[in-house]
Amino acid sequence: MRRFSSAVSLGAMLALAACSENSPAPAPNEPAVIAPNFAQASGVQPTGKYIVSFKSGGASTLPGQVAALGGSIDWISAGAGMATVSGLNATQAGSLKSKTNVSTVDADVAVAIDYPALETSVEAAPADAVESPANPAGAFFFARQWHMRAVQANTAWAAGKLGSSSVSVFILDTGIDYTHLDLQGRVDMTRSVDMLGTFNVNGVPFTEADTVQKYFPGRAAFTDLFFHGTHVAATVSSNALAAAGVTSQTTLVAVKVCAYLNTCPLSSTLAGVIYAADHGADVMNLSLGGTFGKAGNGNLLSLINSTFNYAKNKGVTIVVSAGNSAIDLDHDKSGYKTYCSTPATICVAATGPTSQGSTNGPWTNIDAPAYYTNFGTSAINVAAPGGNNASFVWEACSRTSLIVPVCQTGTFIIGVQGTSMASPHVAGTAALLVPILGRDPGAIKSRLQGSADDLGPVGADPFYGKGRVNTARAAGVIP
Secondary structure (H helix, E strand, C coil): CCEEECCCCCHHHHHHHCCCCCCCCCCCCCCCCCCCCCCEEEEEEEEEEEEEECCHHHHHHHHHHHHCCCCCEEECCCCCCCEEEEECHHHHHHHHHHCCCEEEEEEEEEEEEECCCCCEEEEECCCCCCCCCCHHHHHHCCHHEEEEEEHHHHHHHHHHCCCCCEEEEEECCCCCCCCCCCCCCCCCCCCCEEEECCEEEEEEEEEHHHHHHHHHCCCCCCCCCHHHHHHHHHHHHHCCCCCCCCECCCCEEEEECCECCEEEHHHHHHHHHHHHHCCCCCCCECCCEEEECCCHHHHHHHHHHHHHHHHCCCEEEEEEEEECCEEEEEHHHCCCECCCCCCEEEEEEEEEEECCCCCCCCCCCCECCCCCHHHHHHHHCCEEEHHHHHHEEEECCCCCCCCCCCHCCCEEEEEECHHHHHHHHHHHHHHHHHHHHHCCCHHHHHHHHHCECCCCCCCCCCCCCCCCCCCHHHCCCCC
8 A cells, every 4th residue: 555645835736737738747656745725715817708698599699799709609508698708809898798689798717726735645545455336335445534424424325325327416626537446437428528628827828628638648638637526526426446435326427617727717617507507417516616806796796696596497406615714704795705605506614523543533523613614604504524624535536637646656545625525525415315305406405404413503503504414314314
């Protein structure tokens, strides 16, 4: 068994991401540890694109109007009345906005995700480890997965609640490494997609699909060059060779909306939400986001809300992370937390132990609010394990990661923490509820909240919402 552990600073990690386009792939045997706490930053950068909303019938006329102005359509949805346009300057965008079939034209922005410098480790499963999808507690590293026991996922497994391949959870993130042994066969290759396209990073056009082919020829463009999306996906559904997921049978669909260069264009995220709604998503997980000032951003906020409502009205349960800035969302009146401030979503805060004896425990105060989690009685719906202090959530690490290159060399897991890690525990539990309650976001949200362990003051409270999610009780295994 190989284990690598060290620390890396925020600046060093982002420097690696920024330079890897112009330098050889990192040495695959390089010990690699990253800063794991995924806090959402408030800074935004223009992508060079525009997000256009249009009136009924506008889908047929908009492409010609854009082309006449010298631009092109990146994606368009007649049902959602929205499109992303490239190749226009501000004057041309203003001309497009004057068209009678166009409602709004807004400059697209990319939100950077902040990574505090913390320490964690990656570890490889031995060659003789075997898949255990019928008994996820048999995963090689299950002993360190305090987070699965905290939500009583193991109790649900023992009762046969393993998920269904007919239920699809769309992971809007940095992509998924579909070759990792914990994820082989779990990812729907026909519906998985890269929604990034080409956008500006610091004024320079960037296409992540080109980077995939440069370093990993033949891999699908939606593979994960970071590791984040792979970790999130495996928390929802895993073959349980290295580490268990909340389920082991649920179908995963990768929707790449964040680049490994520390940026998530809003246009890609909105396009991903619409894509998921139009392609059979039962549940959607977004472990990403950022903060926009409400002043001057009314159109963008309206676009976000209408897009998520479009998906919810199509029967999609949408689970999102609360963010890791330790902000009281009830009193952050000037900020709009994407996507926790969006009414159509289930917003998840993070919990975790205050201390642990070793990697395999024992753990102290396992359900304490995480030191980094955003909170707010009116904002948080439920809480779930995200890690705390020295405790981490352990799941698959991408074999195509350029950020943690050692993961290219075997079946690795990585321990990280953040509300990004809490959200997929809830999404996996929601996947178990789809066969029971149907594609009914309201009913699923109500069951998740009503079956949660009420750990704070009775009723809703700032850190737990209606409680820490309980997978076994939600699935009807325990009273």
